[in-house]
Amino acid sequence: MILVTGGTGYIGSHVCALLLAAGREVAIVDNLSNSGADVVDRLETVTGRRPLFHRGDVRDAGFLTEVAAKLRPECALHFAGLKAVAESVRQPLAYYDVNVGGTATLLKVLQQNGTRRFVFSSSATVYAPSEVMPLTEESPLGPYNPYGWTKFMAEQILRDLAAAAPDWRVAVLRYFNPVGAHESGLLGEKPLGTPNNLMPRLCDAAAGRTPRFSVFGLDYPTRDGSGVRDYLHVTDLALGHIRAMEHLETAAGAHVYNLGTGTGLSVLEMAAAFRAATGVEAPYEVCPRRPGDLAEYYSSPAKAERELGWKAEKTPADMCRDAWAFHRRCLAD
Numbered sequence: 160m161i162l163v164t165g166g167t168g169y170i171g172s173h174v175c176a177l178l179l180a181a182g183r184e185v186a187i188v189d190n191l192s193n194s195g196a197d198v199v200d201r202l203e204t205v206t207g208r209r210p211l212f213h214r215g216d217v218r219d220a221g222f223l224t225e226v227a228a229k230l231r232p233e234c235a236l237h238f239a240g241l242k243a244v245a246e247s248v249r250q251p252l253a254y255y256d257v258n259v260g261g262t263a264t265l266l267k268v269l270q271q272n273g274t275r276r277f278v279f280s281s282s283a284t285v286y287a288p289s290e291v292m293p294l295t296e297e298s299p300l301g302p303y304n305p306y307g308w309t310k311f312m313a314e315q316i317l318r319d320l321a322a323a324a325p326d327w328r329v330a331v332l333r334y335f336n337p338v339g340a341h342e343s344g345l346l347g348e349k350p351l352g353t354p355n356n357l358m359p360r361l362c363d364a365a366a367g368r369t370p371r372f373s374v375f376g377l378d379y380p381t382r383d384g385s386g387v388r389d390y391l392h393v394t395d396l397a398l399g400h401i402r403a404m405e406h407l408e409t410a411a412g413a414h415v416y417n418l419g420t421g422t423g424l425s426v427l428e429m430a431a432a433f434r435a436a437t438g439v440e441a442p443y444e445v446c447p448r449r450p451g452d453l454a455e456y457y458s459s460p461a462k463a464e465r466e467l468g469w470k471a472e473k474t475p476a477d478m479c480r481d482a483w484a485f486h487r488r489c490l491a492d
């Protein structure tokens with residue numbers, strides 16, 4: 160049995176789809192604060208198999224104990240958390256509570272119930288701002304917002320746990336910029352409020368839900384002046400979790416991996432890729448830089464390729480096509 164916290168969310172649902180398709184037993188724990196229970200039905204439609212679903216909060220030790228004592232999961236994949244950088248600046252306590260407190264509570268419960276394999280959703284925001292690219296797992300750490308600090312602290316808890324208790328096997332996965340959606344069009348990123356990220360905003364503009372999207376800054380020292388990020392398809396990212404989980408069958412200790420493509424794409428390049436892949440123009444306007452944004456960062460995914468045999472395969476065209484297909488389906492629902 161694999162326990163997936165946050166399994167009805169964007170990334171967790173794609174990992175559940177792969178696990179179910181591979182015949183694994185899956186139990187989702189999610190409080191549905193940023194997703195819907197309909198995802199459980201969608202997983203069944205996509206894979207022909209239904210995961211167990213337990214609605215509850217990862218900060219609730221009593222609830223988690225009930226689930227873990229009954230299911231005795233062999234491995235936990237921990238996606239549940241809050242993820243909006245700007246919100247974390249406004250509400251730091253909520254972010255520390257869920258992302259750090261929730262992770263510590265979950266680990267305590269797993270420790271008491273015999274689970275010793277753990278895959279954690281971390282983020283490229285743990286790295287210090289740097290002009291030296293690509294970022295490797297050895298690049299200096301130094302988050303620059305509360306969200307990044309919550310991931311940094313959760314990583315530290317995991318390193319300390321693996322050092323203190325050698326039977327724990329931990330994979331910390333630092334995601335770059337996940338985009339796109341499941342090829343079925345049934346799973347994707349469905350933000351409940353106004354989206355902050357580039358791809359959903361680009362889709363909103365393409366669909367005419369907003370008149371245009373903002374390009375936040377055309378005066379960065381990048382090849383076309385717009386910000387550069389390492390976008391990767393969520394299905395590639397999901398596959399990285401399966402490889403990491405498998406790796407922990409034999410690898411002891413705590414291991415950190417970047418999951419990215421290794422290639423940076425600018426905002427304008429993404430807009431052009433979107434137009435080419437979908438045939439739809441997303442109008443934009445150039446706006447001032449967004450406070451707190453860095454000009455450019457992208458990963459070196461070499462360690463994940465070397466040790467996990469994982470490499471992102473999907474192209475920006477795949478990312479745009481699949482994001483757009485999901486977006487249109489959501490609008491139709």
Ligand code: NAD
Pocket residue numbers: 164165166167168169170171188189190191192193194215216217218237238239240241242257261280281282283334335336337
């Ligand atoms: P998401 O919001 O779609 O999924 C998170 C899920 O966790 C949601 O279904 C939500 O309802 C659930 N959740 C939130 N708080 C909870 C709580 N206290 N108890 C139980 N469930 C709770 O987000 P996502 O994009 O799928 O991200 C998954 C993980 O990956 C998060 O930890 C996030 O910080 C991390 N991450 C995401 C990105 C990204 O760009 N999407 C990048 C780097 C890291």
Ligand code: UDP
Pocket residue numbers: 336355356357358360372373374375376385386387388426449452
């Ligand atoms: N961006 C933009 N317009 C938007 C949203 C984002 O120009 O409406 C830019 C942003 O400045 C950054 C890139 O797109 O250069 C990716 O931003 P996103 O919020 O998706 O991810 P981040 O890397 O900031 O976590």
